[in-house]
Amino acid sequence: MPLIMSGQEGAxxxxxxxxxxxxxxxxxxxxxxxFRRHLGEIVLIVEDFADDETLKALDIESPFDLTGVYHGRPIGEKSSMESGAVLDRIHLYRRAILDEWIEDxxxxxxxxxxIVIHEVxxxxxxxxxxxxxxxxxA
Structure with a gap:
């Protein structure tokens, strides 16, 4: 069920x-x-909230405090000798984004x-x- 938000023009x-x-x-x-040509096969994932493991790793208490995160190694730290590495991912956290959207x-x-440009x-x-x-x- 979608959230109903109260906005300036009504619900x-x-x-x-x-x-x-x-x-x-x-x-x-x-x-x-x-920049686009070097993004490679970066995966974009939108979830409601970050999982507990991610929050703990970043020392964040509330899932509403994390709107996005990049998982992967920065391109300058990668080697052409790597194989089988997990694809880089940008996670966006919908509920935290919506909370910030409404507040600000x-x-x-x-x-x-x-948020996306920051994670890129x-x-x-x-x-x-x-x-x-x-x-x-951009």
Whole structure:
């Protein structure tokens, strides 16, 4: 059953995982070519919340405090000699995203775009400043 959120224009239905994934895929497609061609087979996963193992590993108490996470090795740390490695993944956590969306009043597409670009930045081993520049370019 979808969540019903109270917004400025009255009640509205919370976006589904598929809608959030669609925003994330559009964000990835809009990245500059020099980044897109190096994303490889990165997997995009949208779940309601992070699992307990992920929260514990990141020392996060509330699942509402984690909107996204990159699982994998930054591209600069990989070797062509590796085989059988698990594909890199970007996890987006729908309920935490929706909570932030409602609290901050930011446009959902802008929020998801920010989270995805931040996680892509981890894939490339970028600094926070570099991630902000990438977000400006996408």
């Amino acid at each position: 509205r239905v919370a976006p589904s995982a598929q809608e959030i994934e669609a925003i994330a895929r559009r964000t990835l497609a809009a990245l500059p070519e020099e 009043g930011e446009d959902l597409a802008t929020l998801v775009r920010h 930045g981890h894939h490339f081993g970028l600094s926070d400043d570099d991630m902000h520049r990438l977000e400006d370019e």
